[in-house]
Structure formats: structure tokens, C-alpha cells
Amino acid sequence: MPSISIKGKSMPESPIRKLVPYAENAKKKGIEVFHLNIGQPDIKTPDCALKAIKNNTIEVLSYSRSEGSEEYRQKIADYYSKKNINVTANDIIVTTGGSEALLFALGSITDPGDEIIIPEPFYANYNGFSTASGVNIVPVISKIEDNFALPPIEAFEKLISPKTKAILICNPGNPTGYLYSKEEIQKLAAIVKKHDIFLIADEVYREFVYDNAQHQSVLSDFGLENNAIIIDSVSKRYSMCGARIGCLVSKNKDVIATALKFAQARLSPPTFAQIASEAALETPQSYFDEVIVEYKDRRDTLINELAKIEGVKVAVPKGAFYCVAELPVDNADTFAQWMLEDFSLDNKTVMVAPAAGFYSTKGFGTNQVRIAYVLKKEDLIKSVEILKAAIKKYNTI
Structure with missing residues (x-):
């Protein structure tokens, strides 16, 4: 057999x-x-997203561009600008969910046998994505007794090796709900710049922050233009899990150019779901x-x-x-x-x-x-x- x-x-x-x-x-x-x-x-789900599908008059459901429609990417960039994340449409690759964005990121920056450091516990599918990409996860332990706060930066330093390509965080966290402070992002920014590696931030829960706290994006004033990759999605933000639309965002042109090759290999993200997601960006505060x-x-x-x-x-x-x-x-x-x-x-x-x-x-x-x-x-x-x-x-x- x-x-x-x-x-x-x-x-x-x-x-x-x-x-x-x-x-x-x-x-x-x-x-x-x-x-x-x-x-x-x-x-x-916001009415504007649902109406964009119900009232659409498309007669041929054609491919979109591999990186996502230009109109949608421009509107995503406009959304980010309101969050103090200054990127252009050309810094964005639209993906089939945040999952594909992470797979594109791993495919673009790692080779089989390379390592990524992740504070654990972490989103369970990071295990699956890493296995699929032939990447080894090197965990750094965060503890329930500390409310799953970022471990000491020394713990990261000890784990960095010649095979380390990135640190991956989820902010706010899945499964813990932990929200990284500005000081914690600054510490991570310093270490990835020191070792010339990437900081991948899964920011799909950006809108859901409590107790008057502020979300800190890795592309907001941390000097990580060459090092940062954002993973994002409409799934949770607009209660549109079934749309399967996400994006990869980076100001590193090599990352975007490489991720685009992966995007071309899978042809394009779903057209109707992009239409709904573009409309969802009109959702009022x-x-x-x-x-x-x-x-x-x-x-x-x-x-x-x-x-x-x-x-x-x-x-x-x-x-x-x-x-x-x-x-x-x-x-x-x-x-x-x-x-x-x-x-x-x-x-x-x-x-x-x-x-x-x-x-x-x-x-x-x-x-x-x-x-x-x-x-x-x-x-x-x-x-x-x-x-x-x-x-x-x-x-x-």
C-alpha cells in the first residue's frame, strides 16, 4: 500500500x-x-458587506489579480492609515484568509529546517503551518501566573541561532487574549533589528481591545520597515469568518515580491468575498x-x-x-x-x-x-x- x-x-x-x-x-x-x-x-455581519453581495450585478465571476484588486488594497491602506500604519496598496497582498497570509510569509522568509520563535501558548494552527512549511518552532514559555505576559527578552536571546528567521506573535493573543504593550513591542523591535530577523505579527484581533488599552501595531513607529510582516483578516473584525479573506502587509519590498509569487501560484483570492470585504471597510465606528x-x-x-x-x-x-x-x-x-x-x-x-x-x-x-x-x-x-x-x-x- x-x-x-x-x-x-x-x-x-x-x-x-x-x-x-x-x-x-x-x-x-x-x-x-x-x-x-x-x-x-x-x-x-455588517449590512454593507452583505448588501454588496446581494445587490451585485456581476455576470461573469472572473479571476481577480493575484495580489487582490487594486481598489480593495487601496481601501485597506486607507483603513491602516487611520490606525497610524502608513502603507500603500503595493505593500499589501490579499490572501485567502489570514491562514494563507501566514503560509505566504513562512514560504517567503524560511527554508526547510529554519526556526521561528513563538511565545507559547499560541494559535494552534501555527503548529500546522510550520509543519507544512518544514519550519521548526522554538517556543519561549509565557505563564498563566503572569497573565501570559511577554517573557523576559533574555529568554528570546538564548534561543536565537543561525537558523532563526523570525519571531512570531499574535497581538492581541489567541488563545490568551494577551495584549502587548508599547514597551514590549519596542523590546521585540530591538531584538529583531539586532539579529536581522523578521517580526511577524498576527493582528487579526486589532479592533478588540478593552479597558482603555491601545493596540500597538508592529508597523507603527517602531522602525521595522525592513523587519515587520503583518498578518490580517476580515474574519473576526467584521464577523465574516466564512469570507476567507485576509492579507499580508509589509514595507519590505523583497517580502512582497516573493509573497506575490506564492499568490500567483494559487491564482487569486475569491472575487465575491473581496467585494464583501471591500464594502465592510465602510462599516461605521x-x-x-x-x-x-x-x-x-x-x-x-x-x-x-x-x-x-x-x-x-x-x-x-x-x-x-x-x-x-x-x-x-x-x-x-x-x-x-x-x-x-x-x-x-x-x-x-x-x-x-x-x-x-x-x-x-x-x-x-x-x-x-x-x-x-x-x-x-x-x-x-x-x-x-x-x-x-x-x-x-x-x-x-
């Missing part, structure tokens, strides 16, 4: 999606499942103001409810819509699957994402879960009630 590649065997499962069959089986048994496992907002208030309220509700469960430790997020909670269970993977297969309260159960998959260091995060607070408050309260009952029962088995 033909054999599967070593790369294929090494490709990790998604901790966010691997338990879906168990959730579907629970639903078939009539059990309501509260999905806290995935960052799928329940916030309504009032939309985000309301969404931020809603998410902050949900965050506070979730954190307050989790604090009522004995033995639970939780980091308080400053952005995005996730938190990592440490549970008093022996194994979060086993526990999460058990909740879907064998537990319900009032015919309801909860689906969470086991956090071990958000680490590359074996044995880390085994009793942690990522919780996405993308449900309305009453559902979050009920979910934590179910979680509390589940923990109690699980620990008696």
Missing part, C-alpha cells in the same frame, strides 16, 4: 476542531451543545464601539463565573475574545471529550478547546482549556454552571 508522507503524519490535529464528531453525536442524541471551542462570533462593549461585558461575565469554581485558575484577557483557564482535572483532552460523550446537565453540555494543542512543548497545557466568549451572557453563565458540575462529577469517576 502506498505510504503517507512523514510531513502528513506529523501534521497535528486541530484542538479546536478535532472534537467536532463528538459534539455532532451529542446533538444527534438531543443534547444542546454550547460551543466555547471556536472563535466564531455570533455578532451580525459605532459598530465596533457596540461590539467592544458587548465583548467586554461577556469577558467580565465569564471571568467572574469561572472564579466561582474551586481550583480554576484563569488569565484575564485584555483583547480578542478568548481566555485560557486551568482546570482541576487530570487531562483536559480526556475531560473535554468526556463532557461531549458522557455528560450533560439539563440536557445541555459544553464544548471547549483543550489547550495542549496551543503549545509545541510536550506536556504543557494538559489541564488547560481555551474558552471563546462568543456567546451571549446568559449562555456563558449556563456554560460555566455546566462546566462546574462536570468537573465535580468527572473527579469522582
Whole structure:
């Protein structure tokens, strides 16, 4: 029988999606499942984006340019200028989701066997993207006890080798919700310039920042014109996960020219989704103001409810819509699957994402879960009630 590649065997499962069959089986048994496992907002997609599709009169759904339409890229540049990110349309490659943007970035700056340093826990698919690109992740540990703050810069220095090509951060963070301060970005800027490597920043949650904090983009006044690469997406910002439109942004002309070759190889990003995404840029600030208030309220509700469960430790997020909670269970993977297969309260159960998959260091995060607070408050309260009952029962088995 033909054999599967070593790369294929090494490709990790998604901790966010691997338990879906168990959730579907629970639903078939009539059990309501509260999905806290995935960052799928329940916030309504802006009307302007939906109307751009409904009212469109295209007769031939043709290819777009490989780098994305010029009109859309110019409007993205205009959006960034309002965020103190001064780029042009030529500094932007439109991609099929932020995932493709990161794959293009890795393909443009790394060779097989090269290394990227990532503070962990990190977005689980970074493991998959790195495996697909033949890149080795070198983790630097951030801890729940420190609210997942940036580790000391000395920790990064110790890990840099001749094979190091980049430091990758997610800001605000997925899965932690951690928001990097200006001082932390300055420290990272100094180290990447010192070692002549790249700083890749996944900034897809830029709009979701709480407690009067400010988001710091790596392309805002840090002198990283040659070193910085931004990964971005419309998925979370406009509640348009299904559009699969993202972008790669860099003022480094070599990076853009190289990423464009990858973009040409896959032809072009989807035309209709670009139309919707271009229209979404007309979304008024009032939309985000309301969404931020809603998410902050949900965050506070979730954190307050989790604090009522004995033995639970939780980091308080400053952005995005996730938190990592440490549970008093022996194994979060086993526990999460058990909740879907064998537990319900009032015919309801909860689906969470086991956090071990958000680490590359074996044995880390085994009793942690990522919780996405993308449900309305009453559902979050009920979910934590179910979680509390589940923990109690699980620990008696």
C-alpha cells in the first residue's frame, strides 16, 4: 500500500476542531451543545458587506489579480492609515484568509529546517503551518501566573541561532487574549533589528481591545520597515469568518515580491468575498464601539463565573475574545471529550478547546482549556454552571 508522507503524519490535529464528531453525536442524541471551542462570533455581519453581495450585478465571476484588486488594497491602506500604519496598496497582498497570509510569509522568509520563535501558548494552527512549511518552532514559555505576559527578552536571546528567521506573535493573543504593550513591542523591535530577523505579527484581533488599552501595531513607529510582516483578516473584525479573506502587509519590498509569487501560484483570492470585504471597510465606528462593549461585558461575565469554581485558575484577557483557564482535572483532552460523550446537565453540555494543542512543548497545557466568549451572557453563565458540575462529577469517576 502506498505510504503517507512523514510531513502528513506529523501534521497535528486541530484542538479546536478535532472534537467536532463528538459534539455532532451529542446533538444527534438531543443534547444542546454550547460551543466555547471556536472563535466564531455570533455578532451580525455588517449590512454593507452583505448588501454588496446581494445587490451585485456581476455576470461573469472572473479571476481577480493575484495580489487582490487594486481598489480593495487601496481601501485597506486607507483603513491602516487611520490606525497610524502608513502603507500603500503595493505593500499589501490579499490572501485567502489570514491562514494563507501566514503560509505566504513562512514560504517567503524560511527554508526547510529554519526556526521561528513563538511565545507559547499560541494559535494552534501555527503548529500546522510550520509543519507544512518544514519550519521548526522554538517556543519561549509565557505563564498563566503572569497573565501570559511577554517573557523576559533574555529568554528570546538564548534561543536565537543561525537558523532563526523570525519571531512570531499574535497581538492581541489567541488563545490568551494577551495584549502587548508599547514597551514590549519596542523590546521585540530591538531584538529583531539586532539579529536581522523578521517580526511577524498576527493582528487579526486589532479592533478588540478593552479597558482603555491601545493596540500597538508592529508597523507603527517602531522602525521595522525592513523587519515587520503583518498578518490580517476580515474574519473576526467584521464577523465574516466564512469570507476567507485576509492579507499580508509589509514595507519590505523583497517580502512582497516573493509573497506575490506564492499568490500567483494559487491564482487569486475569491472575487465575491473581496467585494464583501471591500464594502465592510465602510462599516461605521459605532459598530465596533457596540461590539467592544458587548465583548467586554461577556469577558467580565465569564471571568467572574469561572472564579466561582474551586481550583480554576484563569488569565484575564485584555483583547480578542478568548481566555485560557486551568482546570482541576487530570487531562483536559480526556475531560473535554468526556463532557461531549458522557455528560450533560439539563440536557445541555459544553464544548471547549483543550489547550495542549496551543503549545509545541510536550506536556504543557494538559489541564488547560481555551474558552471563546462568543456567546451571549446568559449562555456563558449556563456554560460555566455546566462546566462546574462536570468537573465535580468527572473527579469522582
